[in-house]
Amino acid sequence: MSGFSTRAIRAATQAPRVDQRPNSVPIYQSVTFSSADADELGEVLTDKRSGYAYARIGNPTDESLAAAIAELHGAEAGFVFASGMAAIHASLLSLVRAGDRIVCTQAVYGSTRSLLVNVLGGLGVRTTFVDPTDIEAIEAALEAEPTRVLYVETISNPTIVVSDLAVLAGLAHRHGALLVVDNTFASAYLCRPIELGADLVVESATKYIGGHSDVLAGVTVGSRERIARVRAIQTDTGASLAPLAAFLVLRGLTTLAIRMQRHAATAASLAGWLEGRPGVARVFHPSLASHPQAETARRQLRLGGGMFAFELTGGREAGRAFIDALTIPERTASLGSIHTIVVHPPSTTHRQLSDGDLAAAGIAPGLLRCSVGLEDLDDLVADFGHALDAAGAVTPPLGGERVAAPPTPAPAGTTAAVRG
Numbered sequence: 498m499s500g501f502s503t504r505a506i507r508a509a510t511q512a513p514r515v516d517q518r519p520n521s522v523p524i525y526q527s528v529t530f531s532s533a534d535a536d537e538l539g540e541v542l543t544d545k546r547s548g549y550a551y552a553r554i555g556n557p558t559d560e561s562l563a564a565a566i567a568e569l570h571g572a573e574a575g576f577v578f579a580s581g582m583a584a585i586h587a588s589l590l591s592l593v594r595a596g597d598r599i600v601c602t603q604a605v606y607g608s609t610r611s612l613l614v615n616v617l618g619g620l621g622v623r624t625t626f627v628d629p630t631d632i633e634a635i636e637a638a639l640e641a642e643p644t645r646v647l648y649v650e651t652i653s654n655p656t657i658v659v660s661d662l663a664v665l666a667g668l669a670h671r672h673g674a675l676l677v678v679d680n681t682f683a684s685a686y687l688c689r690p691i692e693l694g695a696d697l698v699v700e701s702a703t704k705y706i707g708g709h710s711d712v713l714a715g716v717t718v719g720s721r722e723r724i725a726r727v728r729a730i731q732t733d734t735g736a737s738l739a740p741l742a743a744f745l746v747l748r749g750l751t752t753l754a755i756r757m758q759r760h761a762a763t764a765a766s767l768a769g770w771l772e773g774r775p776g777v778a779r780v781f782h783p784s785l786a787s788h789p790q791a792e793t794a795r796r797q798l799r800l801g802g803g804m805f806a807f808e809l810t811g812g813r814e815a816g817r818a819f820i821d822a823l824t825i826p827e828r829t830a831s832l833g834s835i836h837t838i839v840v841h842p843p844s845t846t847h848r849q850l851s852d853g854d855l856a857a858a859g860i861a862p863g864l865l866r867c868s869v870g871l872e873d874l875d876d877l878v879a880d881f882g883h884a885l886d887a888a889g890a891v892t893p894p895l896g897g898e899r900v901a902a903p904p905t906p907a908p909a910g911t912t913a914a915v916r917g
């Protein structure tokens with residue numbers, strides 16, 4: 498008869514046999530998975546046989562999520578990570594080595610810029626930043642020197658530039674480069690970049706896919722061969738997604754379409770309502786006819802999405818007053834949530850920058866970025882109206898400073914952009 502501890506360990510770790518299929522994916526909260534014998538374990542660990550041995554290498558809940566997102570993107574394969582940045586990191590490391598060059602659009606998420614400049618830059622990978630709206634400039638950059646990766650965001654953070662992915666994929670491939678697309682602002686519901694020619698698509702699943710501001714996750718999709726390389730990087734760098742987090746993201750995925758429809762409808766109405774109001778210089782939402790890439794957006798996006806940006810004529814002070822007067826939106830970072838989240842980069846994430854530095858980063862002093870949640874439109878309109886009044890009260894009588902139009906190219910090497 499074994500001792501109490503031996504019996505307790507054995508008794509408490511017998512996974513039940515389940516003959517009926519559960520209707521949600523179980524949370525496989527186990528780091529280790531046993532094989533029948535040493536040969537099987539060896540084969541599983543060396544990928545000669547499918548199966549699980551150690552959760553950093555593979556976990557069934559994570560793999561269900563990766564397969565589901567890949568399927569929705571029309572991609573052969575996918576892999577999930579502990580965060581969107583982990584997905585971007587592993588994806589880029591799977592493609593570049595010291596001496597390689599990346600061409601990246603100016604308007605990208607701040608940590609992505611920092612990863613490119615500070616992390617990969619420190620390892621001998623150079624990045625050239627280009628204006629995402631200037632196809633000729635992108636082509637010139639690709640022609641100037643051999644380039645391994647062209648990196649773009651489908652809808653950019655924070656300035657809502659819509660990149661023409663089919664054109665960029667053609668350009669990249671003609672110049673021997675691969676196209677990597679961050680599709681976070683769009684999600685697979687609005688845009689499927691693989692079908693437009695992208696080689697790898699990354700997303701922060703923390704945002705629209707998870708959808709509730711309660712889980713961090715990231716994903717990369719692409720061909721089987723490319724994802725195998727991404728997975729190999731992850732195995733050795735370790736940013737694995739916890740199975741409970743994968744479960745939460747899977748649950749989010751089931752309602753992505755209806756949430757995106759509501760986010761997009763409310764954002765289009767709110768952005769349309771704001772456009773032309775006193776104190777509002779410009780509004781950027783892909784659904785608006787005034788959007789600089791309205792035609793690309795119509796072609797490429799199913800709907801305009803839940804993100805928009807707008808500039809207040811009153812500059813930095815008006816932006817701060819607007820944010821402080823809001824009562825419904827959360828004053829926080831992040832996006833793609835049930836909650837409306839409004840950020841004013843010049844008084845929060847970028848408060849250390851002068852107006853000149855902000856303009857160089859494509860961020861007007863009065864620029865606000867709004868991630869529209871699932872609250873009722875009328876309530877948001879009333880709240881924004883009252884915040885506009887508050888912003889107007891601090892706006893200089895002659896209209897204050899005229900704000901710069903995004904995207905103004907930022908000097909390569911700056912890390913300015915919205916975080917979150």
Ligand SMILES: Cc1ncc(COP(=O)(O)O)c(C=O)c1O
Nearest residue numbers: 580581582606654681701703917
């Ligand atoms: C466009 C974009 N990509 C990537 C990320 C990084 O995602 P995560 O916070 O899940 O690492 C963010 C975060 O805000 C983002 O906005």
